[in-house]
Amino acid sequence: MSTELRVEKVSKSFPGVNALNEVNLTLKGGSVHALLGENGAGKSTLIKIITGVYRADSGSLKTNGEEKFFESPVEATHAGIAVVHQERNLIPEFSIEENITLHNPPTRLGIVDQSERTRMAKEALQTLGFEIDLQERVKNLSVAQMQLVEIAKALVTHAKIILLDEPTASITNAETVKLFKVIKNLKDSGSAILFVSHKLEEVYEICDTVTVLRDGESILQSQPLENYKQSEVVDAMVGRHLTDRKVELREVNRNVMPVLELVDVQTALGHEKISFSLYPGEILGMYGLVGAGRSELARSVLGLHKITSGEVKLNGQVVHIKTLRDALHIHHIGYVTENRKEEGLFLTFPVRKNISITVLSRILQKLGIISFQKEDAISSKYVERLGIKVVDNNQLAGTLSGGNQQKVSVAKWLAAETNILIIDEPTVGVDVRTKASFHELIIELANTGLSIILISSDLPEMITIADRILVMRDYELVDNIHNIKDYPTISRAVMTAIHPV
């Protein structure tokens, strides 16, 4: 019997978010299947359900006719499913061959059989046409090399069902060519392959069938790819939804001195010729795929990475921002980070102390002692303004719900009263209601004159609130779109900039 994996009506919700809604997907032996969708459409969640990392709420999974959800990734491996996840799953201190055979190291009399291990790893790497010292520690490898080790790790299990989550995101063209050769070999030997990628050209080169996810629903279900033009696939990915949302065009006066201007900026991270201006009260969107270099650009402007050439001007003056401290206290630029729980919050602090941390020097009384009265006043003000649900200001931030934690970490930047606020992915992982209130808040802040750079991978969000959208690809700005807030027009313009046809 030929290999088959069938996902039927699988649903999964995280509190407040419907990650997957009755999704169907069929993988067949001897065929490469593309899984497409925007960031957050549910691709990774689906892969995690197939491999037993997450538990589905409902629906069924059939592997070679047997109906069963896997309880753990180990079970999925035993059933012949191998996966290359988007995030690295290698042990840096281990050698390449140890990593490749990690799932199931060969043993003799209970002791690891070193020569057999070497042989297995060598064989897997040979299929990939990748030559390297097998004893090298993984931490010394480049990102692309790690990706190949990751793929070899999947090959060594001789799995018949192989899930590749963006395998080409960080490898070179030459390596991609080799990888595609391997995929074709695997396909010819009867394996079923799932291929997730944002690069449509690659998808058309290697895939036979396609499933498109949008907001957790399968819009195209296991269709032959040759029946669809690239533009039709893009339409399926972005959809024409959310048109009922009220969007207003904002007036931004661009005949004044920009508050922030970048001229031909080049960074140590590889940004080339970045030029743009941010005007008072403007919401400037920065869109791009994960890895396009948006957060990295923001962090470079803030002094976290080196700017190697070009000029950064604040209100017309050329500045050299060396540390975040200077960015905040001298230049009044705030940065609301993407990983707000990990990078934006002091879990062991009460809400009050979390909010005041950026303004401590402004709330002192005699002898440099912090005034609890002023601290309470300032934190209450923002708790109220953002509608943060707390018992009182002394509640520990670690005991708040996710959405409220997000708000607390934003509150400290509002308290800092900056002139420019860079907001990175404001609504990742927040529910619909909180999302809408965040959008209102951002617009309200801009209306009071704050200039905002909004980094987001959520296209509907971008089109709803940004005044202009900068599109970034591979560390370059590829387009600067005046957002007329008409979803079909703008989404098409953005997608065309990202995936030039």
Place this chain on the structure above:
Amino acid sequence: MNFKLFFKHRATELSLTIIFVVGFALLVATSGGVLLTRQSLQGFLTYLAVPIVIGMAQMVVLAIGQMNLAVGAMGGVSAAIMAVLMADHHLPIWLALLIGFLSATAVGAINGALVVITQLNGFIITLGTMTILLGFQYRLVRTFTVDSYPKSLPDFGNKNILGFPLILVIAFVTSVLLSLFFSRTVTGRQVLATGGNHIAARLSGISNGRSVFIAHTLSGSLVGIAAIITISSLPGINRSIGGDWMLASFAAPIIGGVLMAGGTVAVFGTVVAAGVVRLVDIARAQYSLDPSIVSLTVGIVVLSTVALSEWRRRSSQRALEGKKDAK
């Protein structure tokens, strides 16, 4: 005022206070009131001062998520310097004590600077300085006991204020000031922020290097104060001074509710925990138990406290996860 929240946040301090009071009462009852005599009460309180202050010295480093293994060695050397300066070089008491205090502070500052410069963990750095200092302490006092210093020093150590030993009052005042430092000063808050989440701290414009340097320096100063207390309350200084400080310095803050991961201090908790440890000591003397009983008991209490707080943290985390995205 929200009392439920207050009790929840102060759970550790409250239960420790109850344990202390009950334990004290038990000891008084079973000893037939001997513990309440002026002399034994004086002894109990006098020897409580050092555990409190070295607990604080460890606490400020735990606040940034690091450890200071050199607390004992720093104290030993600092006390030895004071003793030798007075006995062999006949320096005035105040000057000898000041120099000893400043040396402890300087070693703390060196620890902090090394951590910042090398980017190594404080554990490794202080392990190194500890070893160096132990050698130095031996060179200073060899196998002798230095005790030929002016009589006015032990007099100072035996002074009472309103019925409390002066040195215990010093320990209490130090604790109160430290508590104020962490809750009411910009620098104290920034040090805690570094310990709580160094990335968030950096993004909030805080210099983590400065926080680390300050925490280690402050730890050194507190050890210096502990050394002053020691030399004025003990009959003499030898190479064993400070030898039993390390476990004690960790025990008080950890039992008192300070997180190993950093970002918290618990001054009151640490003081009460030092009192509880002291009670175990008293109980040993009272019932002539083997000294190993004390180490055993303190060790078990430390382990179970850490296990309990970790379990509490996880269960509250799980309760929270239930409401949130599993990612």
